[in-house]
Amino acid sequence: MAEVKDSQPLEIQKREYQKMVQEVQPRPTVGRNVFWAFVVGGLICVLGQLLLNFFQGRGLPLTEAGAATSTVLVFLAALLTGLGVYDEIAKFAGAGSIVPITGFANSMVAPAMEYRGEGLVLGVGARLFTVAGPVLVFGIVTAWLVALLYYFFR
């Protein structure tokens, strides 16, 4: 075998090698990832809509109903992260479990749990903001900036 291969021009060997690599490599999973991100992300938003309708039905104005919805979603995500369920969902849901506010809550709880051994202050307290910190920095600065622009240029 080896002798035959060696006698072939290098180009052909290269092409055959690439073909073999392609056959062995796992199929591109982008399609599947996108599908599950859509389904899970969509379903979390449907749950949000259910909660929103429920709180509005109880007589809360839209703004407060929205705040109550976020609060419940964040609570559920923190609980499911603690139980290890959220990360199981995240394995196949990808961005579907990252982009909703539940993903924000998950990004706080997961590292805080992980680094609890480093203490309540530098472990839990600091790690809660591993991702939430940057989110708040960029979110608050952007909101401040657009409000400033609005003030001067309205």
Added chain:
Amino acid sequence: MMFLKAFIVGGLLCVIAQLLMDLTGHKVTPAHVLVGFVTAGAILSALGLYQPLVNWAGAGATVPLSGFGHLLAQGAIGEVQEKGLLGAFSGGVAATAAGITAAVVFGYLAALAFRPKG
């Protein structure tokens, strides 16, 4: 009908994020996705482009983190209208206070109550 719209818009926002991660060989991390969405939400909101999406899709637009950015921007702009320049400093966080407090409190309690698996 509102549920279907929420499903579609919420799902599509997640698809955008999934493509951003997958098509860049995961150089875009979940942290980048969350920061990008909150920033984009605040900017689109200021341009008047996000509120129509909220009106159409409800929770499909408010539950994703771009909705958090929208809330921050509208809060800050709203208080500028009422109180002037100081509102830019107070309005954003005020509008999102419930979500932020819930995340900190429940996050802290969950981290105390549970042990990571494995």
